[in-house]
Amino acid sequence: MSTHRARKRFGQNFLHDPAVIARIVRVVAPQGGQHLVEIGPGQAAITQPLLASGCQVTAIEIDRDLASMLRQKFADERRFSLIEQDVLKVDLASLQPQPIRIVGNLPYNISTPVLFKVLACPNLTDAHVMLQREVVDRMVAKAGEPAYGRLSVMLAAVASSQRVIDVGPGAFKPAPKVQSAVARITPLPQPLDVGDSALFADMVRAAFAARRKTLSNALKAIASAAEISAADIDPGARAEVVSPAQYATLAKRVAARASPHA
Ligand code: SAM
Numbered sequence: 001m002s003t004h005r006a007r008k009r010f011g012q013n014f015l016h017d018p019a020v021i022a023r024i025v026r027v028v029a030p031q032g033g034q035h036l037v038e039i040g041p042g043q044a045a046i047t048q049p050l051l052a053s054g055c056q057v058t059a060i061e062i063d064r065d066l067a068s069m070l071r072q073k074f075a076d077e078r079r080f081s082l083i084e085q086d087v088l089k090v091d092l093a094s095l096q097p098q099p100i101r102i103v104g105n106l107p108y109n110i111s112t113p114v115l116f117k118v119l120a121c122p123n124l125t126d127a128h129v130m131l132q133r134e135v136v137d138r139m140v141a142k143a144g145e146p147a148y149g150r151l152s153v154m155l156a157a158v159a160s161s162q163r164v165i166d167v168g169p170g171a172f173k174p175a176p177k178v179q180s181a182v183a184r185i186t187p188l189p190q191p192l193d194v195g196d197s198a199l200f201a202d203m204v205r206a207a208f209a210a211r212r213k214t215l216s217n218a219l220k221a222i223a224s225a226a227e228i229s230a231a232d233i234d235p236g237a238r239a240e241v242v243s244p245a246q247y248a249t250l251a252k253r254v255a256a257r258a259s260p261h262a
Contacts, residue, residue, distance in 0.1 A: 004043065006174055010063050011107025015045040017171035022049070024182060027164045028103055028128050030055040035097050039087045039104030039114065039129075042066060044073060046103060051080060058095055060087045088113055092121045102127035108176070111135060112151075118185070119158055127185040128164070136163050136181040143243040150208040154201065156244040157192040159185045192244060195252035203251050207239035215239060223254050 006012040015021055024046060030036055032054030041047040041059040043066065050057050056079045061067045067084040074080040083090055088110065092100065102124065106114050111131050118127050131139075134147070139161045141147035155161055165182040169175040194200035203222050210218035216225040216235035225235040231250035233242055 004065060004069065007063060009109075011040075011109045012042065012063070013105075013172035013174060013176045014042050015105060015171055016173045020165075020167055020171040021045050023165055024103075024105075024128070024130070025049045025053070027182065027184065028101070030101070034125075035095070035100050037092065037095060037100045037102050039102065040107055041070060042105070044070060046105065047074075047080075050103065051077060055079070056097075057081075058083065058100075060085060060090055062086050088117060092117065093123065098123040099125045101125045102129070104128075105130040108132050108178075115139075115151075115155075119155070119187075124187055126187075128182055129185065130167065130180055130182050133166065133179040133181040136183045139163075139183055139185075144241050148240050149211075150204050153204045153208075153244045153247055155185070157194055157200070157248065159187045161185050192248045193252070194248045195255040199255055199258075200248065200251040203254070204247055207242070207247070211239045213238070215242065223250060227253050227257070 006014065030050050030053040034055045036050055036055050036057050038047055038050065038057055038059045041061050047057060047059055058081050059070060060083045061070060062085065064084065067082060070082055100121070100123065102118055102121070104114070106129050108131065115129070118124065118129070137147040138149055138151045139155050140163050141149070141152045162184045163181050164184045167180040167182065169177070169179065203219065206222055207215060207218050214236045215233060215238065216228055218239060219228065228235040228250060231246060231253050233246050233250060
């Protein structure tokens, strides 16, 4: 497998540090009988120890050469199956059996769409994803913290996230220019009640698109200062101090005004 030349367009940075691989597998803690879906198995650095734990692995790999190597490598492994496709085109809800756990050292160039796809998965136990460390910081940030933004709010509405491992560039070949981290994402048993989810998403986008402005200014096309106050938010505050629950309250108020009989 060492003959494969890393392809930049597929964000290929292969893990080669056995200690880092072991830590990832330890935090995932796969159990026999579970169904793990691995996004971008590459040269099987994580796939192999996952399978050794007795779980079932469905691997989704876009690179034709890697897919063929994986097929050969695991030809006799009944608990392994491979989908040779772009993960963004795979219907994760149709993979059997459900529920699934997701693991992926993700290609950084498509990390945000992959994250939102993972979050939309209806029967997800949890996900462990390696990403650029700054992205993980944004995912886990709380209101008032410097990295808090749209991603933090949208994620907090549906899941809890933690940064579980920091990984330096030297763990990969080729070494990326950025620091990485593994995040654990666990869907909330009860997602935040945001009312109209499209309106909620638009509001959060607008608030952070003008994060230097006061909220009443940033949201003037969406909510009045009176509505912002009624949601227990200071209209003079900025987007970064408003909690996900406060955005949800405001979105529900605006939705109720927009459709008074709903
Ligand atoms: N898991 C391996 C490891 O840790 O060494 C490889 C990680 S590498 C950062 C990302 C992997 O995702 C590569 O194998 C790459 O070919 C694959 N990949 C890139 N884009 C993809 C896509 N859209 N769908 C599925 N796999 C993709």
